[in-house]
Amino acid sequence: MEVTPLSIILVKSDSKGDRLLFRYPFNVFNGTQFQTSVAPARKTPYSIVHNGDDVLQNAPPIVSNICFDQLYGISDDVLATLFAVKSELCNQKFELKVNDVRFVSHPTLVKVDGGEDQKNTSYFRINIVFALHAQASYSIVKCYYELSKRIGVALLYEERRVAYLSNEMKQMVACMDEATAAVQEHDQTGSGNNNAFDTILKDCTLAQFIKTIYHDLCTTGLLNVTLNDSVTLSFCLPQKAHQFHKKGVVVEPEAIDRCLHALKPYHGMLLLVDPSELLDCVPPSGARMLLQLIEAYNPLKSLQNMASDADLLIENVYQLVGHLVYWAKATIIYPLCETNVYVIAPDAQLNIHSNLPDKFATKFPGMSLFEVISDFSLPTSIGHLTTPLQHPARQGRLAQMVLWMLQNHLLMQLHTYVQFIAAYDDEEDSSGSCRSLDKIIQNGTAPEQPAQPKINVCSSLPATSSQPLAVPINRKHSLSEELFPDSLTLASTTSNTRPSSASHRSNRTTTSSTDNDESIASMEDEDKIKRLLSAFDECDRRAILKIPAASNPDDLALMVRLWQAGYFKGEHHLEEIMYFENLRRSQLLQLVDKFRDVLTIYETEDPAIASLYTVPQ
Numbered sequence: 001m002e003v004t005p006l007s008i009i010l011v012k013s014d015s016k017g018d019r020l021l022f023r024y025p026f027n028v029f030n031g032t033q034f035q036t037s038v039a040p041a042r043k044t045p046y047s048i049v050h051n052g053d054d055v056l057q058n059a060p061p062i063v064s065n066i067c068f069d070q071l072y073g074i075s076d077d078v079l080a081t082l083f084a085v086k087s088e089l090c091n092q093k094f095e096l097k098v099n100d101v102r103f104v105s106h107p108t109l110v111k112v113d114g115g116e117d118q119k120n121t122s123y124f125r126i127n128i129v130f131a132l133h134a135q136a137s138y139s140i141v142k143c144y145y146e147l148s149k150r151i152g153v154a155l156l157y158e159e160r161r162v163a164y165l166s167n168e169m170k171q172m173v174a175c176m177d178e179a180t181a182a183v184q185e186h187d188q189t190g191s192g193n194n195n196a197f198d199t200i201l202k203d204c205t206l207a208q209f210i211k212t213i214y215h216d217l218c219t220t221g222l223l224n225v226t227l228n229d230s231v232t233l234s235f236c237l238p239q240k241a242h243q244f245h246k247k248g249v250v251v252e253p254e255a256i257d258r259c260l261h262a263l264k265p266y267h268g269m270l271l272l273v274d275p276s277e278l279l280d281c282v283p284p285s286g287a288r289m290l291l292q293l294i295e296a297y298n299p300l301k302s303l304q305n306m307a308s309d310a311d312l313l314i315e316n317v318y319q320l321v322g323h324l325v326y327w328a329k330a331t332i333i334y335p336l337c338e339t340n341v342y343v344i345a346p347d348a349q350l351n352i353h354s355n356l357p358d359k360f361a362t363k364f365p366g367m368s369l370f371e372v373i374s375d376f377s378l379p380t381s382i383g384h385l386t387t388p389l390q391h392p393a394r395q396g397r398l399a400q401m402v403l404w405m406l407q408n409h410l411l412m413q414l415h416t417y418v419q420f421i422a423a424y425d426d427e428e429d430s431s432g433s434c435r436s437l438d439k440i441i442q443n444g445t446a447p448e449q450p451a452q453p454k455i456n457v458c459s460s461l462p463a464t465s466s467q468p469l470a471v472p473i474n475r476k477h478s479l480s481e482e483l484f485p486d487s488l489t490l491a492s493t494t495s496n497t498r499p500s501s502a503s504h505r506s507n508r509t510t511t512s513s514t515d516n517d518e519s520i521a522s523m524e525d526e527d528k529i530k531r532l533l534s535a536f537d538e539c540d541r542r543a544i545l546k547i548p549a550a551s552n553p554d555d556l557a558l559m560v561r562l563w564q565a566g567y568f569k570g571e572h573h574l575e576e577i578m579y580f581e582n583l584r585r586s587q588l589l590q591l592v593d594k595f596r597d598v599l600t601i602y603e604t605e606d607p608a609i610a611s612l613y614t615v616p617q
Contacts, residue, residue, distance in 0.1 A: 019084075020080040082103070083103070083127045095141070100133070101133070101134055106145055106152055110124055147223075151213075158231060164206075164228050171203060178199075221239070221328075234282075238251055259612055266335075266576065268335040272328065299333065332608065338383035340381060345412040346412070364401060414603040422539065529550065533556075544556075548594075561581075
């Protein structure tokens with residue numbers, strides 16, 4: 001794998017010379033001979049063999065310094081010369097490529113205080129180098145550079161505190177000198193160093209620290225190691241850590257950052273591990289807040305609700321959740337409810353070699369993963385898989401199975417997005433442009449729909465009978481009430497005194513007053529509709545006025561309000577509109593249904609969450 005390191009090398013440089021103090025692993029091949037160039041073999045009887053005149057045969061042999069995913073073919077003396085850098089190159093990124101190996105480090109300059117005598121103050125340079133595959137991506141190289149920098153900071157701190165690094169270096173040099181003297185009479189290149197490395201690994205805690213780092217990077221990608229029983233180093237290699245849940249798929253840090261930057265209060269969190277495993281990935285300063293968040297954790301709650309229950313600021317919850325997602329301890333979801341629509345994820349590990357079916361059968365005895373997940377071959381909501389007559393235990397079991405499939409990245413949620421697309425006729429007046437708004441209103445505010453409209457934009461509208469999400473029911477004032485206050489006061493009869501006679505004239509006056517009230521109300525509605533539609537282009541007005549719901553000022557005001565807020569550009573799903581505009585799902589679905597001639601809907605994934613999925617090429 002390009003993610004795992006080939007080797008970790010420790011080099012020191014001072015006035016006494018340059019020395020490679022330790023590298024791990026050091027027992028690489030046990031006598032195995034590695035061929036640096038191999039002649040190409042015929043893959044099939046029908047493959048073409050190049051003759052001697054082919055220019056490809058004259059190409060230089062390919063030299064490799066990698067064998068069995070470990071560093072090979074470069075002696076310790078050469079490595080010491082390469083990485084014993086000068087002081088000018090310290091405290092900055094160091095990168096070197098040799099054949100198919102890339103070396104990355106952050107050299108650290110260490111000052112040895114001479115006490116009161118400033119003349120005895122000396123300096124030496126320490127370099128923790130990671131050997132990587134040359135084709136490793138930029139993000140992987142950046143992560144290893146950051147790790148080398150953190151190790152250097154930890155060593156520098158311990159050196160200033162108890163001279164830890166100086167003592168460890170002296171012990172390493174002594175072990176190497178003894179091993180070299182013991183094999184001087186033998187012609188065994190490298191055997192002395194290997195014997196010295198064995199002794200160093202047994203006696204030096206710094207060598208054991210490096211070994212632990214190497215094995216943790218190769219297995220989990222998560223580091224939580226302590227240097228000299230004093231400094232704890234926590235580090236995550238996300239490209240490796242996320243493979244525990246999605247084997248063979250590399251999740252780049254940039255994709256995680258895009259997901260975290262797009263977090264909204266209505267999003268939720270789903271833990272991928274047991275809560276007892278979370279404290280290893282946070283520093284002690286954040287442990288208390290993490291415990292508060294874990295106590296309030298529920299996949300049915302939004303981040304805002306969890307922040308309220310945990311008595312934390314939403315910004316602190318964002319930081320904790322982002323940290324858990326980066327460390328592959330959690331993932332971002334929308335809170336589980338029966339209106340959520342799921343479909344099989346594009347990178348679902350459902351091949352015949354996957355062990356997920358066995359894990360599913362162990363978790364849910366008597367159930368088959370392929371049988372359950374087949375219900376989501378097409379986008380399906382949880383509500384469509386349950387009935388009111390089902391026992392609550394069966395509904396809860398289905399929710400647990402959905403959560404399990406989300407934890408294993410088998411399902412992806414789809415959200416409903418709304419797009420404003422005006423469908424109007426090609427009819428034009430004599431001037432060649434769309435008819436004016438006044439002419440349309442004079443002819444009628446809601447012309448009859450044609451028998452067969454040209455465009456059907458709401459064929460996939462979901463049913464409005466599904467259970468809406470739990471959101472506040474208080475509605476904001478409509479746009480007509482906020483921006484266009486009534487300029488006319490409706491006339492009404494406030495007198496409680498009845499006339500002394502019921503003459504025909506009085507009856508006619510009362511009837512005339514009622515007619516006037518209705519006429520004034522009608523005029524006000526038309527005036528509101530004109531002002532609301534003034535936000536649209538002339539041709540869009542024609543398309544909207546053909547819709548019967550456009551004659552209702554309240555419906556039209558809500559549609560115009562959401563349109564002006566930018567929610568009908570296909571960039572905001574229903575759940576986001578519900579949260580920020582304080583609306584129920586039923587209200588939005590009814591509005592889309594009423595204006596289905598100009599509002600079309602489609603289902604797709606949330607970009608914030610979809611960045612954690614890999615679409616197969």
